[in-house]
Structures are given as C-alpha cells and as structure tokens.
Amino acid sequence: MHPDLELLLELQDLKMQRRELLEESEERRLEEEIFRVSVADAVAELDRKIADMEARLPPAVRGRYERLGRRGRVVAPVIGGVCYGCFVRVPTAVWAADAGRNEALHVCENCGRFLYLTP
Amino acid sequence: MEPDTKTTALRLRDFFREDAISLDLQADTKDEVLRELIGLLRVDDATAGILFKMLKRRENLGSTGIGRGIAVPHCRSVVVDQLRVAYGRHRAGIDFKAVDDRPVHHFFLIVAPPIEISNQYLPVLGKVAQLAREPDVPDRLMALQTPEEFLALLDEKNV
Numbered sequence: 001m002h003p004d005l006e007l008l009l010e011l012q013d014l015k016m017q018r019r020e021l022l023e024e025s026e027e028r029r030l031e032e033e034i035f036r037v038s039v040a041d042a043v044a045e046l047d048r049k050i051a052d053m054e055a056r057l058p059p060a061v062r063g064r065y066e067r068l069g070r071r072g073r074v075v076a077p078v079i080g081g082v083c084y085g086c087f088v089r090v091p092t093a094v095w096a097a098d099a100g101r102n103e104a105l106h107v108c109e110n111c112g113r114f115l116y117l118t119p
Numbered sequence: 120m121e122p123d124t125k126t127t128a129l130r131l132r133d134f135f136r137e138d139a140i141s142l143d144l145q146a147d148t149k150d151e152v153l154r155e156l157i158g159l160l161r162v163d164d165a166t167a168g169i170l171f172k173m174l175k176r177r178e179n180l181g182s183t184g185i186g187r188g189i190a191v192p193h194c195r196s197v198v199v200d201q202l203r204v205a206y207g208r209h210r211a212g213i214d215f216k217a218v219d220d221r222p223v224h225h226f227f228l229i230v231a232p233p234i235e236i237s238n239q240y241l242p243v244l245g246k247v248a249q250l251a252r253e254p255d256v257p258d259r260l261m262a263l264q265t266p267e268e269f270l271a272l273l274d275e276k277n278v
Contacts, residue, residue: 001165013173013196016233026241034248042180077197
C-alpha cells in the first residue's frame with residue numbers, strides 16, 4: 001500500500017473516532033460505560049496522534065487533505081468501480097490494475113477524494 | 120453474506136462464521152493476540168496492517184479488557200466494507216491491561232466500516248457487552264469444545 005494512503009486512512013479513522021467521542025453519541029456512551037474511557041484523555045491522545053501524522057504528509061498531499069477535510073471524508077473506498085464518496089463510476093483504467101493493492105495514490109476525478117481501491 | 124437484521128431481531132450468532140472462531144489462540148502478547156484475531160477475518164495483508172494499527176490505537180485510549188477475563192477489541196475503518204466479528208480463546212490468558220488487571224482469556228473482535236447502512240456495529244458491541252455481564256459466561260466459554268458450542272451458547276443466552 002502507498003505509504004501516504006496508509007497515513008490518510010489512519011488519519012480518517014482517528015478523526016472519526018475523535019468526532020464520535022465528542023458527540024453525544026451512542027458510541028461515546030458505550031465507550032464510557034463499558035470500557036470506562038475518559039473522553040477528555042482520549043481526545044487529547046487522539047489530537048496528539050493526528051497532529052503527528054498530519055506533519056508526516058507530503059505538502060501536496062496535505063494541501064488536498066486539508067481542503068477535503070473541510071467538507072467531510074478525505075478517503076473514499078472504491079467498491080465495484082464506484083467511488084463511495086460521490087457515487088460516480090471511476091474509469092476502469094484508474095482502478096482495475098491496482099485494486100486491492102493500492103500501490104499508487106489515486107484521486108477521484110469527480111470529487112477529488114483520495115481513493116482506497118477494494119479488491 | 121450480511122445478516123438480515125431488518126426483518127428479524129439482531130442475533131450475535133448470525134455474525135459469527137465458524138472459521139472466525141478459534142478456541143486455541145497461540146499468541147503470547149497483546150499485539151500477537153490482536154494479529155491472530157485479525158487473521159481469523161481472513162483479510163489481505165494491507166487490510167490486516169491497517170486494522171492492527173487502528174485496534175492498537177484504540178487500546179492506547181484505554182484497554183478493551185472489561186474484566187472477568189473478557190476483552191472486546193473494536194474499531195471502525197474504511198478498509199472493511201461490512202461488519203466483521205471473530206472470537207478467540209486463550210487458555211492460559213494474556214496480560215491485556217484489563218480493568219481488573221486479570222489475564223484475558225476471551226476475545227471478541229469487532230470491526231466495522233465508518234458508515235453502515237444497517238447500523239449494526241453499536242448493537243453488536245452492546246450485545247457482546249450484555250453477554251459478558253452474564254455471571255456464568257466466562258466459565259461456559261472456557262468449557263467450549265467446538266465452535267458449534269460457541270454458537271449454541273449465543274443462542275442459549277438469547278443475545
């Protein structure tokens with residue numbers, strides 16, 4: 001897997017985890033009640049990790065990441081040739097050869113999100 | 120195939136495949152247990168690597184060892200396209216930094232995509248927690264001989 005995509009996937013998952021903890025969500029309730037997570041400590045830890053990982057992104061990737069981050073998800077899976085960020089079909093030439101391997105960093109031509117190509 | 124939870128009450132057993140149940144985990148450390156559990160999902164190496172990192176990061180926020188020898192490692196990640204679960208038993212027990220500081224023998228792994236149309240992740244997490252609270256469950260899990268008995272226990276407990 002392309003190392004930048006790996007970073008982007010982790011960042012997206014960490015940010016989602018942070019968001020869930022901060023909202024008055026069922027997920028937060030379960031984390032607090034069942035697993036006794038301290039939300040304040042967990043969010044502070046996530047913030048440290050996120051900042052550290054963002055600093056490791058190359059400038060061009062980071063620029064797109066920040067632009068996309070303002071309007072939601074940064075990485076979208078491609079399932080059956082469809083970008084699940086905008087639900088537009090991705091050209092076969094873009095995804096078929098790298099599906100499941102993700103050795104290159106692909107971007108959706110329609111919505112601009114980074115793409116995670118499922119097998 | 121994803122279980123049909125629209126027309127029937129959610130049942131844990133519908134999410135467990137027999138080949139995702141191991142009654143003889145071989146791991147010696149917390150990290151090795153996580154890797155062995157992920158292995159039960161039979162995903163590709165790249166997916167396994169991401170899941171491992173996410174599960175580790177979740178553990179760093181606080182152990183998912185909820186006491187009485189049970190842990191529920193869990194995370195959401197875009198690298199899975201549907202809810203996946205696995206169960207693993209470790210006879211000797213693993214230091215998992217559980218809330219009661221006791222070794223963990225029973226591991227329920229739950230991973231899910233960020234957005235699920237059927238919204239099964241939290242109900243499944245809640246059901247596992249409900250099962251873990253049953254007084255006899257740790258002993259019953261330790262006595263299991265086959266994956267089929269594990270599924271039968273879920274049925275019996277009506278979770």
